[in-house]
Amino acid sequence: MAEKYELKTKEVWDGNTAASHALRQAQVDVVAAYPITPSTPIVQNYSSYLADGYVDGEFVMVESEHSAMSACVGASAAGGRVATATSSQGYALMVEVLYQASGMRLPIVMTVVNRALASPLNIHGDHGDLYLGRDAGWIHLIANNPQEAYDMTLCAFKIAEDEDVRLPVTTNQDGFLVSHTAQIVEPLDDETAYKFVGDYKQKNPMLDFDHPVTYGAQTEEEWHFEHKARQHKALMDSPKVIEKVFAEFKELTGREYKLVESHNMEDAEVAIVAMGSNYETAKIAADEARKAGIKAGVVCPRSFRPFPIKEMAETLKNVKAIAALDRNCPMGTIGALHNEVAGAINAFGQNAIITGYIYGLGGRDTTVAHNLEVFKDLAMNAEAGKRVTPLQKFINLRGPELSFFKVGE
């Protein structure tokens, strides 16, 4: 039996510490990982907890991230609760196996600390890795501060392992800006946290020799489509379970999470949509914009996949102008978040003016003042009743001004 870890009601933890304690409290059976900056401390802390007797489980040291995720797939198919952590290049090396895990419906939890992808090499935060896993069939939850990194990781197990979901889940936090920034975190005690997550319920475990099963079979034209469609349906249906888990979490902690988070949206005329720590920075900018007479709000999808299409459209139904902020270089289009939001509002017959902004690549600082500039652009678009600013702009990029699709072009 694992030792109880004494925690204060208020800890000062960075996002990595928060995520590693959530993994410890979930009493994971197998963690297989290959540490990489900036998520290294998650793996390092976890192996310390194990060595010090705070975890009953196995820690598998592997020779690469491809092997880490492969070991996770094996352990999960065998019938255990399984988790890992990674970032950036490690995530990239896992991608092939991410699709295997979701296709086999294995409820693995991966705590991702988001970091830029090389080349050029960069250890700092952007959403390149999150976007790389976008279509991999995993649920992707977003945490904007260390408290949320803790909360989302506990919720991730409960969502992944729900009988109606059985899909792998990532929790995402910004490299350094969340992972290495210590803030106040209010953890649950070990017993309460474990009780919330619950005992692991096996489904078709390979180690049940009386009921042999096949994982990772080959299906060609006759069945592949049906399998993938069913997997997609599981993701499309998962918001019900995500909301149920969030409701139970609120009951327990008082902390409320929604599929779409928002700030000042009740009467907002312009809105920034962003994921990650800049959602919080933009909230301050929205408050300041209101002092300058701009009715500003901020919106964040709590899950990037499944994308909360209807809730996003509903939250934005009364705004005149929207800016979607992508912390990723889209390399040939406007931006994944921009396109998701544009698709969502279009689907429900809304016609707000929408523009895209690229920001924060490789850890580039994004301030309240930068977000305020975006609100000023939005106010111009709202005032004109049509788009008068470029379709795509770049925040805090040095050099001559870069933008695409200026009005009239």
Place this chain on the structure above:
Amino acid sequence: MQLYVRWHSRAGQGAVTGAKALAEVMSQQGKYVQAYSVYGAEKRGAPMMAFDKISDEPINDHSKGINPDYILVIDPSLVFNPEILNDTHENTKFIVTTHMSKEELLAMPQAAHLKGKNLFVVDAIKISQEDIGRAMPNTPILAAFIKISEVVSPESFLDTMKVILSKFPQKIIDGNIKAMTRAMEEVK
């Protein structure tokens, strides 16, 4: 109340630990905190900065830049880098580690940028060498900051530090307490 502190250090001198300790001390006082650092490549000995944001309200700003109310310089050679003045304001207080007196330091041409500044000196390197047994100037500088800023009483500061240091052997804890007490007396 909002208070911003920037630490100038070399990687390996404990600025990150110091900044996190200050965050812990202030959280015990009911404040909201953020402690973080800015690295280039992570090389031991390379100049780096760590930051504390302390506030009565929850801290939502995740941008890195601050206008520091206090600059803590924990490596004696970094005192001579004019960049320690970046983003400071007229009331910013500078607490620096040096073996020199304030007058001797200010007489050096390389320290001209500190003339007219609100400057405090303490020999955190010597104190840590003598009382802790190695050059680990982070806790003495933190103690000097507590003394100058009066954000918390010396007694409750030391009580919190005892808890933070509790994972270390008793000898290290005692050495740190002695070093911090001395830094609070000797900072000028």
